[in-house]
Amino acid sequence: MGRLIVIEGLDGAGKQTLTGTLTSELESRGLSVGRVAFPRYGEDVHADLVAEALRGAHGDLADSVYGMAVLYALDRQRSAAWLRAELADHDVLLLDRYVASNAAYGAARLWQHADGEFASWAYQLEVTRFGLPAPELQILLSVPSEVAAERAERRERSDAGDGRDRFESDAGLQERCAVVYRELAEMSWWSPWHVVENAVTTDPSALADRVLA
Numbered sequence: 001m002g003r004l005i006v007i008e009g010l011d012g013a014g015k016q017t018l019t020g021t022l023t024s025e026l027e028s029r030g031l032s033v034g035r036v037a038f039p040r041y042g043e044d045v046h047a048d049l050v051a052e053a054l055r056g057a058h059g060d061l062a063d064s065v066y067g068m069a070v071l072y073a074l075d076r077q078r079s080a081a082w083l084r085a086e087l088a089d090h091d092v093l094l095l096d097r098y099v100a101s102n103a104a105y106g107a108a109r110l111w112q113h114a115d116g117e118f119a120s121w122a123y124q125l126e127v128t129r130f131g132l133p134a135p136e137l138q139i140l141l142s143v144p145s146e147v148a149a150e151r152a153e154r155r156e157r158s159d160a161g162d163g164r165d166r167f168e169s170d171a172g173l174q175e176r177c178a179v180v181y182r183e184l185a186e187m188s189w190w191s192p193w194h195v196v197e198n199a200v201t202t203d204p205s206a207l208a209d210r211v212l213a
């Protein structure tokens with residue numbers, strides 16, 4: 001059974017870049033690495049509903065913090081059997097976002113903290129009821145929310161796609177979300193966390209050592 005490693009952080013924190021460098025580093029050590037990003041747009045009906053809702057379809061669904069969280073959670077629940085198979089097939093399975101994304105974004109939208117009612121509801125739903133596999137480590141890419149916002153904006157400009165969703169362009173929300181993420185890490189929410197300061201300058205070799213520790 002492989003190690004389940006989660007990478008969390010704000011939009012524009014550098015999750016994709018770091019997942020790439022970490023994958024190369026682990027593979028150079030002879031390990032097989034699987035990668036999955038949530039939500040699984042284009043691969044799951046619930047994730048597609050999320051994307052549509054974020055674009056403003058489905059009435060006021062996107063305004064419902066709990067409604068959106070359930071859709072994100074269902075996308076993961078439907079992937080659970082497949083996740084376990086991937087874990088069995090690889091030495092390391094790297095997830096770009098997982099249950100903590102729901103806890104962080106939902107709590108931030110409701111102006112709650114990590115020890116508040118929402119994060120504990122998200123835990124009950126996805127961990128207790130859905131029984132999603134626990135990560136061995138959750139890596140938080142911490143960057144100032146202005147830096148993350150600037151990068152997300154740059155990506156939007158160079159993207160031919162739909163651009164940023166309504167949450168990505170809410171600076172206040174991103175800032176609150178950064179706070180909740182730090183709190184989740186401090187309380188070792190669900191499993192151990194490792195905080196990476198300024199992901200851009202992170203040494204992938206040191207991070208790989210931490211992943212394999």
Ligand SMILES: Cc1cn([C@H]2C[C@H](O)[C@@H](COP(=O)(O)OP(=O)(O)O)O2)c(=O)[nH]c1=O
Nearest residue numbers: 011038039072097098101102105106167168
């Ligand atoms: C996976 C997940 C994402 N989110 C939020 C974070 C982001 O603002 C938004 C979209 O995720 P994101 O990672 O930005 O997807 P993409 O880069 O492909 O657009 O969804 C949750 O609130 N809960 C979740 O469980």
